[in-house]
Amino acid sequence: MINIAKPLIGDEEKLAVMEVLDSGIIAQGPRVKAFEGAFADMCGVNHAVATTSGTTALHTALLAHGIGTGDEVITSPFTFIASANSILFTGARPVFVDIDPVTFNIDPALIEAAISTKTRAIMPVHLFGLSCNMDPILEIAARHGLAIIEDACQSHAAIYKGVRVGSFGTGAFSLYPTKNITSAEGGMITTDDDLIAEKCRVIRQHGMRRRYYHDELGFNFRMTDVHAAIGLEQLKKLERFTQIRQSNAEFMNNNLKGVIVPYTPEGYQHVYHQYTVRVPEGKREPLREFLHENGVGSEVYYPVPVHKQEFYIQDLGYHLDLPDCERAALEVLSLPVHPSVSPADLETIVAAVNTFMNNSN
Numbered sequence: 031m032i033n034i035a036k037p038l039i040g041d042e043e044k045l046a047v048m049e050v051l052d053s054g055i056i057a058q059g060p061r062v063k064a065f066e067g068a069f070a071d072m073c074g075v076n077h078a079v080a081t082t083s084g085t086t087a088l089h090t091a092l093l094a095h096g097i098g099t100g101d102e103v104i105t106s107p108f109t110f111i112a113s114a115n116s117i118l119f120t121g122a123r124p125v126f127v128d129i130d131p132v133t134f135n136i137d138p139a140l141i142e143a144a145i146s147t148k149t150r151a152i153m154p155v156h157l158f159g160l161s162c163n164m165d166p167i168l169e170i171a172a173r174h175g176l177a178i179i180e181d182a183c184q185s186h187a188a189i190y191k192g193v194r195v196g197s198f199g200t201g202a203f204s205l206y207p208t209k210n211i212t213s214a215e216g217g218m219i220t221t222d223d224d225l226i227a228e229k230c231r232v233i234r235q236h237g238m239r240r241r242y243y244h245d246e247l248g249f250n251f252r253m254t255d256v257h258a259a260i261g262l263e264q265l266k267k268l269e270r271f272t273q274i275r276q277s278n279a280e281f282m283n284n285n286l287k288g289v290i291v292p293y294t295p296e297g298y299q300h301v302y303h304q305y306t307v308r309v310p311e312g313k314r315e316p317l318r319e320f321l322h323e324n325g326v327g328s329e330v331y332y333p334v335p336v337h338k339q340e341f342y343i344q345d346l347g348y349h350l351d352l353p354d355c356e357r358a359a360l361e362v363l364s365l366p367v368h369p370s371v372s373p374a375d376l377e378t379i380v381a382a383v384n385t386f387m388n389n390s391n
């Protein structure tokens with residue numbers, strides 16, 4: 031079976047972990063610091079703050095911007111639930127804006143109408159490895175005095191007009207095993223702002239600036255040196271991993287028939303966390319079945335938009351219709367694109383999709 035995701039762990043990561051275990055410093059220590067420095071360099075920002083997950087990175091970033099009860103944060107409904115839940119954790123309310131059906135990312139043209147007196151921030155989600163259209167989002171945020179908290183959990187090293195995601199405001203990355211690089215579990219906050227970085231470090235460590243003096247409520251969101259050692263080695267491989275993802279995607283772009291392949295606007299660099307096609311409604315499930323029978327894994331990211339999740343409707347009272355997002359949820363299908371997908375695998379994937387689509391007309 032060609033799996034939809036596969037972490038690529040080599041001897042370098044294994045050796046690095048053994049070194050940490052032998053060093054006697056296994057919780058947050060020098061590897062975390064080194065990983066933060068290397069990650070900040072990769073993004074082109076002054077600071078990176080490591081956490082336990084992408085979710086805690088988002089949560090911490092929101093808190094560092096002072097977001098809490100009574101506030102609203104504008105975000106995309108077409109994302110993993112953690113984007114919106116991290117807003118809920120602070121006591122604030124996510125306000126969902128429909129997506130651009132071509133890129134699957136938040137539609138900047140719809141953001142302004144969603145701004146209220148309670149709005150404090152915009153959380154663009156760079157979904158599947160493609161940056162949001164940042165120029166209009168930054169312009170709206172500046173005009174309304176809103177913070178930008180980028181959910182870059184799926185977009186390590188993605189580029190928008192020459193600039194890396196995670197550097198437009200405060201960025202949050204995930205290092206979960208399916209992501210473009212991993213630390214097993216982990217997250218990273220990126221920012222140029224000295225004060226925000228300092229606040230994130232304090233929130234990560236029980237609100238502690240001076241040992242056992244606690245100025246505010248914080249958490250234990252510390253990354254361990256064991257995780258950081260894996261992350262550091264993975265970061266060295268990010269460029270290579272990204273190039274393989276891009277060349278795998280290019281092959282599928284050039285050869286798939288009967289489905290709509292991912293679109294990359296001029297000036298963007300897609301890093302293909304997912305290779306997501308659109309399949310005419312009604313054909314997606316039979317196609318998935320056919321792919322499975324032919325040894326090709328696939329997945330639907332995401333079958334239910336956040337505003338249509340049971341808990342958001344029943345407990346939180348969301349009764350929204352966001353048609354482009356809802357249509358996407360019915361039509362998207364992600365195919366294997368990760369660096370372990372071989373040229374022979376690509377032939378298998380393309381042949382299986384094309385055979386099904388050709389015979390289903």
Ligand SMILES: Cc1ncc(COP(=O)(O)O)c(C=O)c1O
Pocket residue numbers: 083084085086109110112113155181183184203204205206216217
């Ligand atoms: C868009 C998005 N946001 C947030 C997260 C949360 O990251 P994590 O699973 O590391 O908590 C993920 C990862 O699953 C994600 O894909």
